[in-house]
Amino acid sequence: MNAQVGNKVAAYEALLSPAEESKLSWMMEAIEHNRFLPAPAPENVFVGDGDYKAIGAEFLGHFVRIGRLKPSDRVLDIGCGIGRMAIPLTQYLDGASGSYEGVDPVGEGIAWCTRNITPVYPRFRFCQIDLAHELYNPGGSLSGHEVVLPFSDASFDFIVMVSVATHLPIHEIAAYAREAMRLLAPGGRLFMTAFLILDGDHESVGARPKFTAGTEAGTWYGDPAAPLAAIGFDQNLIEQAIRMAGLRIQRVDLGHWRGTDSTHYQDVIVATKPEEAA
Template structure:
């Protein structure tokens, strides 16, 4: 594997100058304190645990420090939920050159974002994709492996898939990888989180979730009675899906779900579309 792999992030300085790091840290703190930013009622947050603004601000830091997100980037958030990643990005993306599109199968989350985010930040748009998912959209009209998102080729510089691959079977992850390849501009980046299974991970005492082998080779379930609630994959299976789509894996950073020290919970994979950015 050619990707940079590590248990903790130790290369922030390679992407950010001290002044940029200081500004980013200030912005993340300001987002958590800002009571005027849109935030749904806690009972409306149907995916993800923890503080809505704090986790969004945390991921803004990961997007910039690990993924190399720029204020001018055109961002696609696949599985945007109820706007947890979108809200902090309203404070970071440039209001003239940057833009954001969020898609999700759950209409309630999209409707909240359309009512509460887009009117204030018109360059942030959201739409429901009626994909079938047994947990989040069981009556969906489109099978996950048939996903085709309603955007033109090379429309985005940065694609986000946070806690999406952790709820999909492998063949659907491959379909999303192909869509990411189509939708990214040359040099564009995919920021994906996953549970990557390395030797010994499923039985590590501190692992949360603690995975057991699934019915398909290379697949692991946090709860065999609800397989899509938390899925892990052998690392080479995910990397192969990305490479077969034409993406190049640039970096893998391991998360603390496995009981080891890290700045983030799930594992993070950065993959790029070959070519030079315009």
């Protein structure tokens, strides 16, 4: 099945019923304004600008509407940071069957999540992976292009990579795609955000960031002085890395970073692990 590009619901995906949409919208609003949910001090949020709970609630909507996340899913959050995606998922995932694992190279974020989330939500667990990254973990002992996460094959139904591919070279994105293929159960989904560069995107007046050609073909830098601060790729390059891992791209939704209308900032790719042969 070919992927649909755009911001409409793909043909393979059933729309939420009015009741389901109403419930989801109510939950997102409640999460955003729930003062009892844990949140780190603003000065400790290293995962980007914006309101911590509001952005988390927004992505819960994207996971459900675009990625078909279900309450019973077993979720892996690669690059979980300081729990911005985990907090809303505590309210959505089923406490008996749903589960969450978060991994990140930044120890401070993992420590905060372990102290503030796991004691209340024991099916939410967090683990530091000492992967080397020139911005987030320059002293890391593990190479990103050989990443192997500490989980068994087919352990997850839904893998999240939000604002991860925007800070990695393409060979490391390919390595994570291979890990997603290993870790997903048949029919499981990978939800990845990225900067996909289409013809004219780097010249668009409204585009933020403004990309310039990088040192490798098909690679684009938001800031050539700090390439991994915001890195984009020709669409075919990143999609090829995902397909080579064995995943099937089901949907591509373009973001509003390029100055066009969208419900989300970065571009979204949803890929699935093929079902086992009958």
